[in-house]
Amino acid sequence: MHASSPLTVDKPKRLAWRQPAVLWVILAVIPLVAVIAFAVLQPVKVRPRIGLAPGYAFTDQNGEQLTSEDMRGKLVMYDFTYTNCAAPCLQTAAAMHDVQALAKRMDTAGLLVELVTISFDPEHDSSEQLRRHAAAIGADTDNWHFVTGAADRLKNVIGGGFGVFYEPDGAGGFTFDPTMVLVDGNGIIRAIYERTLPDMQTIERDLNLVVTEVRNSEGPGKLVYEAAHLFLCYPGS
Amino acid sequence: MSADMGSQTMDERPATPTRHRSRWPWWLPAAILLLVIGFAAYRLIAGGSATPQYGIAIDSPTPAGDFTLQSSRGAVSLSDFRGKPVLLYFGYTTCPDVCPTTLADLRMAMQELGEDQSKVQVLFVSVDPERDTVERLGAYLQYFDPNFIGLTGPLAEIEAIANRFGVFFQKNVVDSAADYLIDHTSAVLLLDADGKLRLMFPYATTGKQIADDTRLFIR
Numbered sequence: 001m002h003a004s005s006p007l008t009v010d011k012p013k014r015l016a017w018r019q020p021a022v023l024w025v026i027l028a029v030i031p032l033v034a035v036i037a038f039a040v041l042q043p044v045k046v047r048p049r050i051g052l053a054p055g056y057a058f059t060d061q062n063g064e065q066l067t068s069e070d071m072r073g074k075l076v077m078y079d080f081t082y083t084n085c086a087a088p089c090l091q092t093a094a095a096m097h098d099v100q101a102l103a104k105r106m107d108t109a110g111l112l113v114e115l116v117t118i119s120f121d122p123e124h125d126s127s128e129q130l131r132r133h134a135a136a137i138g139a140d141t142d143n144w145h146f147v148t149g150a151a152d153r154l155k156n157v158i159g160g161g162f163g164v165f166y167e168p169d170g171a172g173g174f175t176f177d178p179t180m181v182l183v184d185g186n187g188i189i190r191a192i193y194e195r196t197l198p199d200m201q202t203i204e205r206d207l208n209l210v211v212t213e214v215r216n217s218e219g220p221g222k223l224v225y226e227a228a229h230l231f232l233c234y235p236g237s
Numbered sequence: 238m239s240a241d242m243g244s245q246t247m248d249e250r251p252a253t254p255t256r257h258r259s260r261w262p263w264w265l266p267a268a269i270l271l272l273v274i275g276f277a278a279y280r281l282i283a284g285g286s287a288t289p290q291y292g293i294a295i296d297s298p299t300p301a302g303d304f305t306l307q308s309s310r311g312a313v314s315l316s317d318f319r320g321k322p323v324l325l326y327f328g329y330t331t332c333p334d335v336c337p338t339t340l341a342d343l344r345m346a347m348q349e350l351g352e353d354q355s356k357v358q359v360l361f362v363s364v365d366p367e368r369d370t371v372e373r374l375g376a377y378l379q380y381f382d383p384n385f386i387g388l389t390g391p392l393a394e395i396e397a398i399a400n401r402f403g404v405f406f407q408k409n410v411v412d413s414a415a416d417y418l419i420d421h422t423s424a425v426l427l428l429d430a431d432g433k434l435r436l437m438f439p440y441a442t443t444g445k446q447i448a449d450d451t452r453l454f455i456r
Contacts, residue, residue: 023265023266027267031273051299052403052426054401054403055403055405055422068405069405069422229294230288
């Protein structure tokens with residue numbers, strides 16, 4: 001160390017950081033590192049804005065109209081089924097039930113959470129039948145709506161808008177992909193749970209992500225969340 | 238040991254001839270960095286950044302699909318406007334307040350775009366095909382901007398298109414059967430030059446805001 005020190009003293013190393021060339025590199029690198037750090041570390045996670053949820057007007061279990069506009073400003077979980085769907089038919093009702101319980105104990109900062117079950121079997125699922133079904137699965141119909149409508153509109157909305165496959169199986173039942181869809185207050189699809197039934201931890205995490213984002217949708221916090229969308233900071237599935 | 242070294246160098250420094258090869262002061266890049274950060278922050282907050290500010294952006298846009306409806310210029314398809322961003326709005330000509338307000342906002346947006354307005358197309362789809370003929374639509378839109386195109390067609394078809402774009406509408410009979418209003422979702426949608434749905438402007442987004450975001454999609 002001592003031997004080499006007289007040599008190092010004269011080297012420009014000590015002053016290197018003061019050289020404009022080095023500083024110019026730092027100048028370019030700092031924002032780049034900041035951007036990469038944000039994209040890699042993903043300090044803020046968001047649910048993606050997947051697409052527009054379809055507009056609709058259907059009839060609920062009380063024979064009253066329910067429209068997509070009624071759901072504006074609220075967080076809505078949709079599922080799609082028919083009430084005659086009995087075992088071994090895969091149902092999303094149990095998961096919806098858990099979502100309803102979850103929404104009750106979760107702090108949503110005043111954001112209303114609603115559930116909508118759309119039946120694609122209007123022939124059998126009258127308002128009365130939907131009411132019976134709601135009671136049978138123990139749904140609290142304060143914020144859980146059971147709706148159906150004309151067959152062609154259902155196809156447009158469920159098949160076209162939500163992208164959920166269903167088809168009569170020729171034996172009075174339906175073949176369908178059990179799916180749940182989370183839609184935000186702007187009518188934008190934020191999560192699609194399909195094929196396998198989602199676990200509650202995933203749903204709870206997703207609801208919390210959307211609620212937190214809505215809570216930060218004003219002021220400078222919005223920029224951070226927009227950046228998170230830009231850098232695809234999505235939670236793993 | 239290192240303290241020795243430090244004091245040694247410090248002592249020697251005044252004796253060393255200056256090594257600044259550049260005439261630029263060392264703090265200039267730092268000052269520029271601060272300026273750049275300040276400017277970027279200002280741009281982000283005051284608007285005009287490279288990302289949309291006012292419309293709600295779809296994260297992974299997919300093609301919105303096509304449709305063909307009638308206008309006063311004949312049949313018009315959404316795909317006719319590939320290469321141009323399209324501002325799509327659903328309303329009707331006898332709409333009392335919401336539609337004229339939004340159409341005025343769209344006219345403002347086009348004026349704001351100035352010369353670039355020819356690179357953007359506004360489409361107005363009627364949710365009242367019963368009363369809104371192509372002639373009526375054409376005459377109505379003249380009041381706002383002669384380049385706006387009004388579209389109409391069979392009710393079922395319009396309903397399917399509207400639903401697809403997240404729009405709900407229905408007749409709301411006020412008192413007599415002859416006079417009715419139509420309740421409808423009021424949002425302006427922006428499709429990019431490839432026909433992908435990119436932004437949703439909620440009701441009451443101003444013309445300037447729509448223009449600022451739309452400009453980012455002009456080719």
